[in-house]
Amino acid sequence: VTVHLVGAGPGDPGLLTVRALELLRSCDAVVADTLVCPDVLREVPDDALVVSRAGMSQEQVNELLVRLGRRGLDVVRLKGGDPFVFGRGGEEALALAAAGIPFTVVPGVSALAAVPAAALIPVTHRGVAHTVTLSTGRAENGDEPDYDALVAGGGTIVLFMGLGRLAVIAAGLMQAGLPQSTAAAVVAGGTLPEQEVVVADLAGIAEAAEGLSSPALLVVGDVVRVGVALKQATETAFQHQG
């Protein structure tokens, strides 16, 4: 009996870890985030219990994990991205520890770098950015993020967010001192076949991203230009070959 808090990666099933796949193939039960790719869930044994956490509060998820653990089951709690990066895995771990249920944490590929990488954007690049600040598009109390703090970090900014907040967030970053011309990219459906990428300056990014689907990731900073240069060089090379 162990509950494994497992990162499923950003979406692409190929970005699951070897350990995650092994655990899925031998588990008794899976409690899966709604954003986890259905292909991944086909890996579990036929007689395993598969539960979606859709509609459950975090407290209900914690209780469910404790209950399944108490029944002596091997449980995979499959979480989008990485369980300990905006994944609230710490809360689930504390609930399990308090109940005396053994648990492990199996890190996953976080969207923070994998999604920009899928758009050929490195979040750090020599001479361009050697610091990255990650945050969400809303503070925990529902307030706006601390834009001054995000901008003061001085490096690449990566924000997990709903697209409906993009205009407000871009305005907040500009008010906090980022120039209107700062390069920005929005990646929707990152690493999946339906992935869409738009690039614009911060002043124009909300308009450019209209029509994309949530959830999305916003990348702000000069590394976006490295991604654009890479994409152009790749396309040019491809034309020469063709």
Added chain:
Amino acid sequence: VTVHLVGAGPGDPGLLTVRALELLRSCDAVVADTLVCPDVLREVPDDALVVSRAGMSQEQVNELLVRLGRRGLDVVRLKGGDPFVFGRGGEEALALAAAGIPFTVVPGVSALAAVPAAALIPVTHRGVAHTVTLSTGRAENGDEPDYDALVAGGGTIVLFMGLGRLAVIAAGLMQAGLPQSTAAAVVAGGTLPEQEVVVADLAGIAEAAEGLSSPALLVVGDVVRVGVALKQATETAFQHQG
């Protein structure tokens, strides 16, 4: 012919991705970082060329990748962690694109979250930290990092660094305004069997970490206390069961 820039994860072979393993098992050549786990390299075909990048400059690595690509080989460039998070994968991608060599980027599990997770520290936690700033223990020109900017970010700070610089870095963070009592952890050999973790306040972390081996990761902020609480709860639960 394709050069795949592949993240090998933080060390533990179980944290390799499914795609990385597939590519390793079918490649013609591997160019591996020195920190990549030897177990992982045993996965390549017997007749594959395996080259360590030890002793090579970044420019030499770029040239080698272009040369191998030009020979029509399928090449895995196996990088510690994630290729686009402090991995200089962007530079290798630009060199390949400029030479007209097709490439792909395969993200890996970054040490940034996996190594703290291996010490049970979540880099974000509700009510504790909802922002993370990642950086290296030295600026690119060899200068000190911008401690003011790191501290201004206001969230968890994660620094990749050599242990020899720990005392200077802790002093820099305190001078930039972090209290001496700020919780800090150093994780050496993260995710590997030889992993060692020390926890102390910022004023005492350098002394506490004496004798550990590089490379190491420094985590600064209240999330370290969540990790300590998790570890204690786990040990208490284990004693009750025993």
